[in-house]
Amino acid sequence: MKPLLAAFTVLAFAVAPAPTLANPFETQLANGLRVIVKEDHRAPTVVHMVWYRAGSMDEKDGTSGVAHALEHLMFKGTKTLPAGEFNKRVAEAGGRDNAFTSRDYTAYFQIVPKAALPEMMQLEADRMANLKLDPKEFASEMKVVMEERRLRTDDNPHALVSEALNSLMFQAHPYRRPIIGWMDDLEHMTWQDARDWYRQWYTPNNAYVLVVGDVDHREVFRLAQKYYGPIKQHALPERKPQNEPEQVGIRRVSVKAPAKLPYLAMAWKAPKLRDVQKDRDPYALDVLATVLDGHDASRFARNLVRGSRVAQSAGASYDATLRGEADFVLDGQPAEGKTIADLEAALRAEIKRVQDEGVSAEELTRVKTQSIAAQIYKRDSLMAQAMEIGGVEAAGQSWRDIDTLLEKIKSVTADEVQAVARKYFTDDTLSIAVLDPQPVDQSKPKKPSGAVRH
Amino acid sequence: MRTLIFLLLSFLTSTLALAGVKIEHWIAPSGAKVYFVETRVVPILDVQLDFAAGGAFVPAGKSGLAGLTQGLLETGAGDLDEEHIAGRLVDIGARLGGGADSDRASVSLRTLSDKSQREAALDLLRTVLSAPTFPQSVLERERGRTIASIREAETRPDAIAAKRFAAAIYPGHPYGVSPTVESVGAITREDLVAFHRQHYGAKGAVVSIIGDVSRAEAEAIAQRLTEALPAGGGDLVPPAVTLPVRETIKIAHPAAQSHIHIGLPAIRRSDPDYFPLLVGNYTLGGGGFVSRLMKEVREKRGYAYSVYSYFAPRKLEGPFEIGLQTKREQVPEALKVVDEVLTEYVAKGPTAKELAAAKKNLVDGFALRMDSNAKLLGYLSTIGFYELPLTYLDDFPAKVKAVTAQQVKAAFARHVKAENLVTVIVATD
Numbered sequence: 008m009k010p011l012l013a014a015f016t017v018l019a020f021a022v023a024p025a026p027t028l029a030n031p032f033e034t035q036l037a038n039g040l041r042v043i044v045k046e047d048h049r050a051p052t053v054v055h056m057v058w059y060r061a062g063s064m065d066e067k068d069g070t071s072g073v074a075h076a077l078e079h080l081m082f083k084g085t086k087t088l089p090a091g092e093f094n095k096r097v098a099e100a101g102g103r104d105n106a107f108t109s110r111d112y113t114a115y116f117q118i119v120p121k122a123a124l125p126e127m128m129q130l131e132a133d134r135m136a137n138l139k140l141d142p143k144e145f146a147s148e149m150k151v152v153m154e155e156r157r158l159r160t161d162d163n164p165h166a167l168v169s170e171a172l173n174s175l176m177f178q179a180h181p182y183r184r185p186i187i188g189w190m191d192d193l194e195h196m197t198w199q200d201a202r203d204w205y206r207q208w209y210t211p212n213n214a215y216v217l218v219v220g221d222v223d224h225r226e227v228f229r230l231a232q233k234y235y236g237p238i239k240q241h242a243l244p245e246r247k248p249q250n251e252p253e254q255v256g257i258r259r260v261s262v263k264a265p266a267k268l269p270y271l272a273m274a275w276k277a278p279k280l281r282d283v284q285k286d287r288d289p290y291a292l293d294v295l296a297t298v299l300d301g302h303d304a305s306r307f308a309r310n311l312v313r314g315s316r317v318a319q320s321a322g323a324s325y326d327a328t329l330r331g332e333a334d335f336v337l338d339g340q341p342a343e344g345k346t347i348a349d350l351e352a353a354l355r356a357e358i359k360r361v362q363d364e365g366v367s368a369e370e371l372t373r374v375k376t377q378s379i380a381a382q383i384y385k386r387d388s389l390m391a392q393a394m395e396i397g398g399v400e401a402a403g404q405s406w407r408d409i410d411t412l413l414e415k416i417k418s419v420t421a422d423e424v425q426a427v428a429r430k431y432f433t434d435d436t437l438s439i440a441v442l443d444p445q446p447v448d449q450s451k452p453k454k455p456s457g458a459v460r461h
Numbered sequence: 462m463r464t465l466i467f468l469l470l471s472f473l474t475s476t477l478a479l480a481g482v483k484i485e486h487w488i489a490p491s492g493a494k495v496y497f498v499e500t501r502v503v504p505i506l507d508v509q510l511d512f513a514a515g516g517a518f519v520p521a522g523k524s525g526l527a528g529l530t531q532g533l534l535e536t537g538a539g540d541l542d543e544e545h546i547a548g549r550l551v552d553i554g555a556r557l558g559g560g561a562d563s564d565r566a567s568v569s570l571r572t573l574s575d576k577s578q579r580e581a582a583l584d585l586l587r588t589v590l591s592a593p594t595f596p597q598s599v600l601e602r603e604r605g606r607t608i609a610s611i612r613e614a615e616t617r618p619d620a621i622a623a624k625r626f627a628a629a630i631y632p633g634h635p636y637g638v639s640p641t642v643e644s645v646g647a648i649t650r651e652d653l654v655a656f657h658r659q660h661y662g663a664k665g666a667v668v669s670i671i672g673d674v675s676r677a678e679a680e681a682i683a684q685r686l687t688e689a690l691p692a693g694g695g696d697l698v699p700p701a702v703t704l705p706v707r708e709t710i711k712i713a714h715p716a717a718q719s720h721i722h723i724g725l726p727a728i729r730r731s732d733p734d735y736f737p738l739l740v741g742n743y744t745l746g747g748g749g750f751v752s753r754l755m756k757e758v759r760e761k762r763g764y765a766y767s768v769y770s771y772f773a774p775r776k777l778e779g780p781f782e783i784g785l786q787t788k789r790e791q792v793p794e795a796l797k798v799v800d801e802v803l804t805e806y807v808a809k810g811p812t813a814k815e816l817a818a819a820k821k822n823l824v825d826g827f828a829l830r831m832d833s834n835a836k837l838l839g840y841l842s843t844i845g846f847y848e849l850p851l852t853y854l855d856d857f858p859a860k861v862k863a864v865t866a867q868q869v870k871a872a873f874a875r876h877v878k879a880e881n882l883v884t885v886i887v888a889t890d
Contacts (some may be wrong), residue, residue, distance in 0.1 A: 049502045050832035082750070091760060094750035099818055101825025103749060120828055150763025154718065158766055158786050162618060162716040265715055267612045304547040313543065316602055319609050343609045373551050380554030380573060386503045387833045447616045447714060 031396065031406055032224040034231075038240040039212025042231045043406060044224035045392060053220030054393045055127045056116040057135065058401060061208035063188075064110045064181040064331050065246065070196060072188015073204045075108040076152050080201055081115065082106075083144040085137040090144055093130055100126060110182055111330040112401040118390065121221045125230050128216075132234040135214065138205055145198035153194070156187050164264035168440045172272050175260045176438035180251040182331045212240040215400055219393040251276075251332055258438040263445050268319060269347045270442035272338040273354060277325060277431050279333035283408045283415070289327035290415045291423040292335060292431070297374045298366050298424065299323035299337075299357060304373065306357055307339075317345050317353045328402035328412075335431065347441055358432045365425035375417045382413060482837065484844070485676060486851055491663035491687040496841040497679045498671040500834060506574040506672035507838045508583070509559070510590060510686065511846045514566035514660035517635040517699035517776075525607060525640030526648050527561040530595075530656045533603060534568060537594040546585065555582040557589070563636050564699075564776045565846055566660070569838070574673035583682060590661065591689035595653040607645050619786075621712060622720040622887040629883045630705050630725050630780060662693040667845035671834045702726045702778045704881040714888035718786045722885045723799065727781035727876045730774040730847040734872040736860045738772050741869035743819040744811040745803070746770025746783060751818065753802050758785060764795040772876075776847070781877055792889050807877055810870030824858045 031045040063074050084090035097104040102119030117127045160166040170185045177183035188196075216235065218227050254276060280289040300307045300323035311318040321339035337358075341350040385391045396406045404412075485497040493510075519526040535557055536543040550557060555572040568590060572582035614620035624639045631637025668683045704726060728738060739747075746754035746769050758768040768785035783803065787795040811819065830836055831854070844853050 051828050052832045091750070091756070095818075098748060098751045098822045099825075101822055101827070101829060103826070103829070118829060120825055123825075147761070147763040151759055151766055154763070154787065155766040157718040157788060162718055265616050267616050268609060302547075302551045304544070304551040308547070309544060312606075313602070316605075319606055340609075340613075343605060343612075376552060376554045383503065383505060383573060384571065387505060387835055389832065444616075 030224075032228075033406070034228050036211065036232060036236050038236065038238055039210075040231070040235050040238070040240075041215040042228060042235075043215060043217050043396060043400070044222060044227045045217075045219040045396065046222060046224060047219060047386075047389060047392065048221045050389075051121050051221050052118065052389065053121045053124050053218060053222055054116060054118050054389045055124060055131070056114055056217040056393055056397060057131050057214055058112050058114040058217065058397050059208060059214045060112055060330075060401060061204075061213060062109050062111040062113055062330075063184055063186040065208065066181065066184065066204075068184075069192060070188075070200045070204075071184040071192040072152070072156075072186075073196060073200050074113055075187055076149065076193070076196060077201050077204050078106045078108045078113050078115075079148050079152055080140060080145060080205075081134050081138060083141065083148060084139050085133050086139050087137065088130070088133060090141070093134070096126065096130060097123075102127070108186055109401075110186055112397075114397060114401075116390075116393070124218070124222065124227070125234075128230050128234040131216075132238060135209055135211065135235070136238045138209070140198055140202045140205065142198045145201060149193060149196060152187070153190065156190060156193065160185065160187060161190070164262070164266045164442050164444075165270055167264055168262050168270055168272055168442045171260045171262050172274055172438060172440035175258050175440060176254070176274050176276070176334065177251055177332070180249050180332050207244050210240050210243065211235060211238050213243055217393050217397055217400075219389045219396070254436045254438075257434045260438075260440045261443050262440065263443045265447045266442060266444035268340045268343075269444055270338070270340050271347050271350050271354075272336060272440045273351070274334045274336045274438045274440075275432055276436040277333045277335040278327075279329055279331075280327040280402070280404070283404055283411055287419075287423060288427050288430070289333075291419050291427040292325050293327055293416055294371070294374050294419045295361065295366075295424050295428060296323045296325040296335070297377065298361075298370050301374065302377055310357065311339070311350075311353055315353065316342055317349050318342055321350070321354065328399055328404060330402055351439070358428060361425060361428040362432070365421050368421065371419070371421060371424075374419075378413055378416055482831065482854055484841065484851055484854070485679075487680070489663070489668065489680070489683045489687055491666075491684055491690065493663045493666040493668050493683060493687040493690075494845050495668045495670065495679070495683040496845045497669075497676065497683075498837055498841065499673075499675065499679070500671060500837075501673050503834065504574045504673050505571060505834065506579055506582075506674055507569065507571050507670070507834050508586065508682065508686070509567055509569040509669045509838055509842050511565045511567050511667040511669070511842050512661050513564065513665055513697040514656070515562050515564040516638065517563045518660060518697060519635065519656070520652075522644055523648055523652055524638045524644040526652055526656055527566055528640070529600070529603060529607065529645070529648055530653050530660075531559060531561040531566040531568065533595050533599060533653060534589045534593045534657075536599040536603070537596040538589040539592045539594075541585075541588065542596070543599060546589065549581065549585055553578040553581050555585070557586070567842065571835075579674075583685065587686050587689065590686060591691075593653075593657060595650050595657075597650050600648075600650055600653065604645055604648060607640065608642050611640060611642055611645065618714050618716040618718070618720045618887045621714065622722050622885055625710060625712060625887070626722040626724070626782070626883070626885040627780075629708070629710055629885055631702065632705055634702055635699055636702065636726070636775070636777070636779075658691045659693040660697075661691055663687040663690040664693075665697070666690065667842060669838055669841035669845060671838050671841060699777055704878075705883050707880050707882050709884040709886070711889050712885070712887045716888035717788060719789045719792045719889045720784075720786050720887045721792070721796065721799075722782055722784050723803075723882060724780050724782035725877065725881045725883060726778035728772050728774045728779055729777055730779070730849075732774065734868075734876060735774065737864050737868040737872035738876065740816070740819050740823065740861055740864040741811060741873060742770055742772055743823065744815040745806050748819065748822065753806060754783065754785075754799065757798050757802050758795060762794075762798065764791060764798065768799075774847075789888055789890060792886060796884070796886075803877075804879070807870075807873045807879075810866045810873065813866065816864075816866050816869070820861055820864070823861045827858055 100123035104117040106115040307321040319340040559568040765785040770783045773779040
């Protein structure tokens with residue numbers, strides 16, 4: 008009983024202006040690197056992450072995928088550390104490590120027993136400044152990246168649809184390019200492309216370090232100064248806004264691939280979160296996504312999968328915390344015997360129902376219950392807590408906003424949800440991508456790609 | 462992501478523990494075995510029930526019955542229909558989960574530990590476990606959705622490879638049978654009712670409980686969840702496994718990449734070679750980026766994004782498998798490297814340095830994969846279902862440290878014989 012009350016109290020206090028919570032803790036080094044520490048003493052383990060605010064949206068045409076390629080190369084050695092040694096050191100410390108690249112950022116992490124934290128910081132600091140880009144390692148690793156593209160995208164019909172949808176709905180904005188890069192760009196990438204990327208973006212003033220776990224924040228700050236402090240910062244390249252021009256008119260694209268079930272994805276342009284305090288629409292859209300598809304009793308599950316049985320699966324997603332431009336996506340597979348047209352009509356009817364009738368008080372209460380429970384469940388995982396902080400920071404908000412974001416979600420009214428359903432779901436800003444399934448035995452193997460070509 | 466490996470390995474490589482976890486064990490009056498850890502750090506409660514109700518116990522021609530039975534528990538129970546059950550769970554912020562594999566079916570609950578939410582959640586769990594109604598119309602819908610996913614999976618190279626691999630290494634055995642359009646189509650409501658009655662009994666059920674409750678509360682919870690279960694259950698063992706004959710199976714598919722699986726039935730969960738194979742597999746293909754397969758196939762040659770090996774012990778001989786994907790024109794080269802790595806490793810075992818590195822990761826990482834209630838719940842249920850010693854977690858570091866290179870070599874020689882290795886390649890020329 009006590010702990011639950013405590014949790015609710017923290018959330019309730021967050022309504023008041025800027026509560027001074029003791030945890031997490033933040034400092035900034037003289038070279039611009041920010042260090043954020045969340046103490047959690049339940050187990051003798053720690054998550055250490057470095058996030059760089061450089062993702063695929065910062066790439067240029069012709070070198071798509073270079074952010075992700077560099078992520079791979081960050082494991083290939085520094086001036087003093089041989090290739091492969093990074094992973095080996097983490098493994099020998101009893102830990103595990105990996106990295107991931109998004110449209111907005113590139114992040115590296117190690118999960119280790121707490122005694123290994125200083126060594127992890129030393130290793131990350133080393134590759135922040137001293138990466139050795141060897142042309143031979145580069146050539147070998149690019150083959151791995153191309154295999155990754157084949158696995159994730161080329162042989163994955165839904166990923167192909169998603170790729171087509173992004174490049175359809177965004178024409179000027181860099182979100183039109185796939186994170187992993189076009190295959191042709193990967194084939195023609197040079198080690199100098201990777202080196203330039205590293206030199207431009209990997210600097211302490213474009214990064215933040217996150218430590219979550221069984222640590223004392225003062226000790227972490229001291230270690231950060233010791234390992235990351237000596238790294239020199241440099242100016243970042245100019246980031247052009249590259250705003251997408253207003254879309255006026257529906258867009259459609261079709262993708263053929265070996266599959267049985269068709270697949271439909273509909274994306275409307277939507278506002279992102281810019282001002283945590285003043286914005287309202289992003290919170291209302293977030294609530295709408297939960298009402299439609301946030302849990303087992305949400306409308307899509309109840310009405311489309313179980314009720315009318317028009318859908319094999321149906322989803323709604325909206326992410327307001329990002330650097331680029333936001334969209335609101337509905338997607339799904341029609342049930343056997345139903346068509347893409349049936350599913351599209353059913354998804355549109357669900358939006359229309361919110362436009363006409365709004366949402367119920369019960370549905371809003373459920374959104375609140377779900378978000379409170381999710382925050383408490385998140386405390387069972389260090390990684391989930393680290394990802395939450397990392398994610399809002401990447402989008403340009405602060406970890407200090409996390410409680411406010413939750414409070415704002417809980418403050419959304421039924422009228423606001425109805426209003427955003429009316430405002431943003433017009434055909435003029437809609438892009439639709441469809442998978443047109445091809446029989447497997449009639450599909451020809453794709454042309455070999457990724458080898459040296461002549 | 463740099464690699465999929467951490468999602469793919471699991472099993473042997475994730476068997477680690479947090480020092481000082483106190484597991485309490487008793488038999489409930491219902492006959493169910495209970496495993497409990499009290500931890501008050503987060504105000505949550507996790508409960509899981511495991512039954513010998515996996516795919517291996519399904520009647521011939523009804524493959525898919527284990528999964529459907531488990532899946533339909535929450536679609537109607539007592540006087541509640543599926544909308545009521547779903548709505549009530551959402552209203553209290555609780556989540557039901559679980560699934561069915563070859564050996565067992567699991568039903569898990571995560572709830573806030575505050576009494577009102579907890580009690581409501583446990584009531585629901587008791588009802589879905591003890592009094593499922595398996596409504597005919599829901600069965601028809603879910604049969605249709607399952608058949609649609611089977612047809613969809615039959616177009617995907619990864620799913621085709623996994624299914625054919627299981628069939629090839631377990632000829633004539635239920636471990637090798639996957640649901641088909643026909644077998645799922647043949648499942649009736651009577652099948653579900655009978656399967657639940659026979660396999661979801663309190664006897665043989667394992668109840669795992671972790672979180673913000675006392676021992677006395679846990680005792681009451683375990684009894685309440687199991688006292689109304691059907692009378693069936695008890696010790697069940699699938700039929701004996703026979704080893705396959707070495708062969709290579711090629712399946713046409715237009716994908717850009719070939720999906721390759723190499724392996725055989727290898728080890729029971731109760732086998733004394735468990736620890737030598739755990740430690741040994743780390744070096745071969747379980748240790749992520751530092752494994753031999755990763756170094757030779759990916760790091761040195763760029764042949765694959767993901768390459769791994771694992772042992773997945775079951776009641777009877779669970780599979781050993783090496784898996785990778787490589788562009789189709791490169792299959793012969795990639796296979797040659799994998800074959801050389803495996804042959805060399807089986808013949809000679811790990812070097813002293815590799816063995817030390819493996820042990821260091823497994824022992825020093827002891828705390829790492831036990832640092833949440835969710836992870837601990839998994840260990841409780843495995844200890845209970847596979848009847849491992851209560852001291853399993855405490856003994857773990859010493860057992861790992863005691864493994865010798867000679868034991869690794871001998872264990873691989875016993876469990877990974879070249880004459881029984883099956884290779885399945887989907888999407889190759």
